[in-house]
Amino acid sequence: MVETLGDGLIRTQIYAKWRTDKPADEGYSAELVGVNLDPSNYENVESMPPHRKGCHTFLDYFEVHAKERPNDSYLGSRVKIDDKTFGAYEWMSYK
Numbered sequence: 749m750v751e752t753l754g755d756g757l758i759r760t761q762i763y764a765k766w767r768t769d770k771p772a773d774e775g776y777s778a779e780l781v782g783v784n785l786d787p788s789n790y791e792n793v794e795s796m797p798p799h800r801k802g803c804h805t806f807l808d809y810f811e812v813h814a815k816e817r818p819n820d821s822y823l824g825s826r827v828k829i830d831d832k833t834f835g836a837y838e839w840m841s842y843k
Contacts, residue, residue, distance in 0.1 A: 762783060763782065763783060764780045764781060764782055764783060765780070765781060765783050766778040766779070766780060766781075767779040767780075767781055767790065769787065769790065784799070800812065813842070814842035817842065818841060818842045818843040819841050819842075819843060820841060820842055821839035821840075821841060822839070822840055822841055822842045823839070823840045824837040824838060824839040824840070825837065825838060826838070
């Protein structure tokens with residue numbers, strides 16, 4: 749599935765979805781949940797086991813990923829060019 753948000757970028761990885769099993773509260777959008785979240789855990793996310801043993805927080809997952817894949821791109825920046833456009837991203841790795 750490819751998603752375009754109107755900003756010219758094409759995103760090929762979908763990480764969340766709108767809940768369709770219950771209506772949204774008045775004045776609010778439907779709840780957004782992770783695509784890997786089992787529907788049986790929608791009302792009690794804390795009951796879901798971690799995807800990786802020993803990982804319970806975002807920091808846990810981040811540290812494991814940085815250790816296992818130190819050369820992956822992590823933070824990037826782009827220089828603004830005189831014609832008000834931006835150059836290509838220059839990336840730093842986790843290392």
